[in-house]
Amino acid sequence: xxxxxxxxxxxxxxxxxxxxxxxxxxxxxxxxxxxxxxxxxxxxxxxxxxxxxxxxxxxxxxxxxxxxxxxxxxxxxxxxxxxxxxxxxxxxxxxxxxxxxxxxxxxxxxxxxxxxxxxxxxxxxxxxxxxxxxxxxxxxxxxxxxxxxxxxxxxxxxxxxxxxxxxxxxxxxxxxxxxxxxxxxxxxxxxxxxxxxxxxxxxxxxxxxxxxxxxxxxxxxxxxxxxxxxxxxxxxxxxxxxxxxxxxxxxxxx
Numbered sequence: 001x002x003x004x005x006x007x008x009x010x011x012x013x014x015x016x017x018x019x020x021x022x023x024x025x026x027x028x029x030x031x032x033x034x035x036x037x038x039x040x041x042x043x044x045x046x047x048x049x050x051x052x053x054x055x056x057x058x059x060x061x062x063x064x065x066x067x068x069x070x071x072x073x074x075x076x077x078x079x080x081x082x083x084x085x086x087x088x089x090x091x092x093x094x095x096x097x098x099x100x101x102x103x104x105x106x107x108x109x110x111x112x113x114x115x116x117x118x119x120x121x122x123x124x125x126x127x128x129x130x131x132x133x134x135x136x137x138x139x140x141x142x143x144x145x146x147x148x149x150x151x152x153x154x155x156x157x158x159x160x161x162x163x164x165x166x167x168x169x170x171x172x173x174x175x176x177x178x179x180x181x182x183x184x185x186x187x188x189x190x191x192x193x194x195x196x197x198x199x200x201x202x203x204x205x206x207x208x209x210x211x212x213x214x215x216x217x218x219x220x221x222x223x224x225x226x227x228x229x230x231x232x233x234x235x236x237x238x239x240x241x242x243x244x245x246x247x248x249x250x251x252x253x254x
Contacts (some may be wrong), residue, residue: 033197058227060096061145062236062243063087066105066119066230070220071178071185076102082118086137094146101173101221106208107131124241126166127156136161166238167207168217173234176220184223187231192218 038216064215065083072080077088077100087100107119117133122144129140143158155161178185197218199205205216224251235244 012036035087039178042122047121048157056095057093059099060093060143061125062123063127063140064101064103064105064121064123064219064233066107066121068104068106069102070104070176070188070221072102072200076100076222081119081134083116083118083132083134083137086134088139091141093138093141098141098145099224101224103173103222104176104220119168121171121234123171124243125156125167126171126236126238128166129158129163130162132161165215167213167215169210169214169238170216171236171238172218173215173221173224173236174218174221175232177223180223184231191231191233192220 031083044196053173055078065087076084079085080101084100084102085181087098091098103121105119106119117131119128119130120140121128122133122140127144129144139158140161143161144156144163147156172195175184176188195216195218196205199218201247204215206212206217208217208219221234224234231247233246237244
């Protein structure tokens, strides 16, 4: 079952990032942040005392619904007629919990005129499914999510829906849900701007219309939980079939 690093309880896994060395990075770990061009406003208050590790509920797959928006009603799963509500209310996976998010993704045609029929991105399989309607929710789960472990993405198909692989090697999700918590609406654009600056220098940034293989796509999503620990950043890695969930992220951490 797909699991985020932060969903693992019990034995702590080997840490994926290089441990900080005060002699190199400075006592406050800010030596390599001096070139950061973006700063969070001082009035953005983030909890820095409560523990976070191991408190994320385990989930099997993440479904991103293309809405073309960066902010949504407080509870997206309560938007009548939307795919967010369809997947939350009518779709069940035999493997466990599904995470449902609205996103600023857009379908191939561009604008989203109706969130009852649009594109979805399935993670961690990195699969786009187009023209999904409200009544297709369970079919999407059964066809593209509840599949044998290790089944190649290109082998997944549906007689009534078209699918295609997401070309990115990594997908970064930033919670921008301002109506849920203003801090997310403030921090997400700032972090995206700083991430873009670093990625463009290595020719790794990919926007929604960039079909080149590889690289990193950065998208805004609705509330994922823990907004008092914002900014929340979810990093999906295609090859590893893994998600890394980071919190208390600031632009200088990009």
